[in-house]
Structure formats: structure tokens, C-alpha cells
Amino acid sequence: MKKNGAILLIAGLFLTSLSVQAQNANYKESRVGSYTLPDALTTPDGLQITKKKAWEKIRRPQILQLFQDNEYGVMPDAEIVAEYRVVEESDNALAGKAIRRQVEMTFSGNGQSRTMLVLIYMPKGVKKCPVFVSPNFQGNATTTDDPAVIESQYTTFVRANQASRWSYDRIVSSGYAVATFHYYDIYYDADGKLEESVYPLFGINSEAALRDNTGKAIAAWAWGCSRVLDYLLTLKNIDKKRTIVMGHSRLGKTALWCGAQDQRFAMVISNNSGCSGAALSRRNYGETVPSINRAFPWWFCNKYRSYSQNVSSLPMDQHELLALIAPRPVYVASAQEDRWADPRGEFLALQEAGKVYALYKYDTLRDCSFPAPDEHLWKGQCGYHMRTGIHDVTDFDWQSYIEFANERLK
Numbered sequence: 001m002k003k004n005g006a007i008l009l010i011a012g013l014f015l016t017s018l019s020v021q022a023q024n025a026n027y028k029e030s031r032v033g034s035y036t037l038p039d040a041l042t043t044p045d046g047l048q049i050t051k052k053k054a055w056e057k058i059r060r061p062q063i064l065q066l067f068q069d070n071e072y073g074v075m076p077d078a079e080i081v082a083e084y085r086v087v088e089e090s091d092n093a094l095a096g097k098a099i100r101r102q103v104e105m106t107f108s109g110n111g112q113s114r115t116m117l118v119l120i121y122m123p124k125g126v127k128k129c130p131v132f133v134s135p136n137f138q139g140n141a142t143t144t145d146d147p148a149v150i151e152s153q154y155t156t157f158v159r160a161n162q163a164s165r166w167s168y169d170r171i172v173s174s175g176y177a178v179a180t181f182h183y184y185d186i187y188y189d190a191d192g193k194l195e196e197s198v199y200p201l202f203g204i205n206s207e208a209a210l211r212d213n214t215g216k217a218i219a220a221w222a223w224g225c226s227r228v229l230d231y232l233l234t235l236k237n238i239d240k241k242r243t244i245v246m247g248h249s250r251l252g253k254t255a256l257w258c259g260a261q262d263q264r265f266a267m268v269i270s271n272n273s274g275c276s277g278a279a280l281s282r283r284n285y286g287e288t289v290p291s292i293n294r295a296f297p298w299w300f301c302n303k304y305r306s307y308s309q310n311v312s313s314l315p316m317d318q319h320e321l322l323a324l325i326a327p328r329p330v331y332v333a334s335a336q337e338d339r340w341a342d343p344r345g346e347f348l349a350l351q352e353a354g355k356v357y358a359l360y361k362y363d364t365l366r367d368c369s370f371p372a373p374d375e376h377l378w379k380g381q382c383g384y385h386m387r388t389g390i391h392d393v394t395d396f397d398w399q400s401y402i403e404f405a406n407e408r409l410k
Ligand code: GTR
Pocket: 018, 248, 249, 250, 251, 273, 274, 275, 287, 292, 295
């Protein structure tokens, strides 16, 4: 068999096994099971956290470490040098509304380097603009029909293939900048691809060099979002106080993990992030911890797999990931037909995270019932909607994020 045929066959088998998993998953609320969530406001030695100072000093670092050690892993400590090269720029993009800039970022460490290509659109005539940082799935050129956009190195996809997911016109017309990169530039999204990632720059060249809590793909993609922010913060026309990290699906998990750690991001958006993103792990509904570990072992640190047999032994749950974003605005968006991502589980996590937002005297979603499809449920710093339709990013989603950010980020 030819190589391409073999790759297609393997990809096909992988997708088939995923869809079998999805079909066999539980979609009945009555079969979710009972569970007790870890309390974000109680320390392991029983101390009750009642003040934001104690949250920030004592409990927040504990929870952050639980996610590092048990789920996403940590990026190894090493000095990485970043160099930026503007490879293309125009002040006449998007029908004259935007400045387009394409920047090649080269990261070096441990005698090796890796390049990421970042596409940025900035609204013209805005002195200080807020910015969305959001990685893409198929390469920069798939996000738009703008012919000047350079194809990302790993892309095999048709130009503009995913343009419907990127409301560039709306974003820029609303006065926001947006920066995107192909996530493969940071970690090629497949098993056994550690060498095609930034990890070798940190001295990690093989799976054997990974500790139980070393990060893998999601940790690396989150790291990539922070590196884009480093660059954006060097630009005079970007508002440091209004930076947003947004991601869809596996990249929604990434956005949450990035925003949880990197507090320079002023707002965090999870679009259909599902299992190991915004959805509670203890609910047996749609994708579960055992199924995600089976299908995507390269996304999480190795330790995460040890919880597949006993999810309730996880020392944390995903509401605490959302709580790490407090007091910054957080938006969780689900899609009605995306049952695999457990919309209700995403909503319940955000409700529960409200406990921590309440320490900051913000109103929360704790007393709200599950909203109707397409209804905006926005209280204090927490935003939620369940859009009608499938697992996707649509203009409705972007419009919601922009309006929410307009109100919350000043
Ligand atoms: C699915 C996976 C989900 C979600 C999704 C995506 O196959 O099971 O966790 O992340 O991929 O990224 O589109």
C-alpha cells in the first residue's frame, strides 16, 4: 500500500474508533451517576477559604499545582530565546479596515529551534485595541480567503477551509485585534510526535524523558498562546489590559489552561471545550476521562492516565480550572448538538466556579437554571450560552464574546 493510503487508513480507523466511543457513551442524564465535587474553597488540611487574599495566597496555588501535576503537566524549566521577524505587512487588509501583519517567531533552546507563523489583524485607527489570541486547527491560510495570508508549514488543507470559524470582519469592525497560529507549529497533534514540538528546545527529545507531570501537547499549545502574547505586548497599539485567549474544542481546553496560568490574559473563552476542558470530569456523560486518555494520550501528562480507572480519585475537577481564572471574566460556550462535550457539565462547572468569584463580590450563575438554547446567561464575570447547532465556532459565538468583552473589559 502506498504511504498516503496507509495514513488515510490509520486516520480512518482512528476516527471510526472515536465515533464508536461517542456512540457508546452515556447521553442520559439519569445515568450520569452521583458524585461529590472537591471544594475549591477547602484546603487539604480542612481550612475554609473565605477571603480573596487567602484564595490568592493559599488555595489558588494549590489548585494550580493539582492541575499541573495530575492533568496538563508543567512545561520544563529552560531558557528559550524568542526572535520575531515580520515577514509580511499591509495596511490595506480586510477591505481597508485592517492592518495585517504576519510574524515568524523562532524559538531556540538546547541547540535547536522551532518556528511559528502568526497572523495578526489589527483594526485601523484604533490607538489601543483589545486582542483575541486564538490558535487554529488547519493553518493560518485556512482561516480566511485573504490571498496574502501565508500558508503554515504543516498545512495540507484547502485555503479558507475554516473561514466560517473566524469572524475577522466582525472582530476588526468591533475594534478588536486578533492573532492566530497553527497549533501544529508548537506540537504536531498526533501520537508519537513529541520530537515535532517545542519540547526538544527544553531538552526533552523522547517520551522516555517525560516525568509523570511533564506537560505534553495541551501544555505546549498553551505555552504557544503565551508566547504570542509576549509579542503582542511589545506593540504600542495593543491594550495590555484587554487581552483575551480563546479556543475551540481541544484548543478550548488549551485556552482554559493557558488563561489559568497566565494571568496577563484579562479574559478567557472556552468554546465547546468539553471533557478535560470546561466540563466536569466526574459526570459520566459524553466523553469521559478514560475515553479521552485512550484516544489522545499525547494531550495530557502521563499521570492523568492513572485516573482513568477511578475518576473520582482525581484531587480536583474542572470547576476549579475555571475558578483559577477568577476574578477575570470567563466565558464558557457549549453547542446543543455537541453532546459529546457535555453542555450541562460545562454549565455546572461554571456555576460551581462562582464560589470563587463570589469572594470578589461578583454576582454568579449559581442561582440560575440551565438556559434555553441561544440564550445569553451573563452574570458578574461569568458568561455562558449553549448555541443551537453542532460542535463548531460560529459568528453567533464571536458576536457573543465581543459583546461580553465590551461590557467586562474596560
Ligand atoms: C474530539 C475530542 C474532544 C474535542 C474534539 C476537538 O475528538 O474527543 O475532546 O477536543 O476532538 O478538538 O475537536
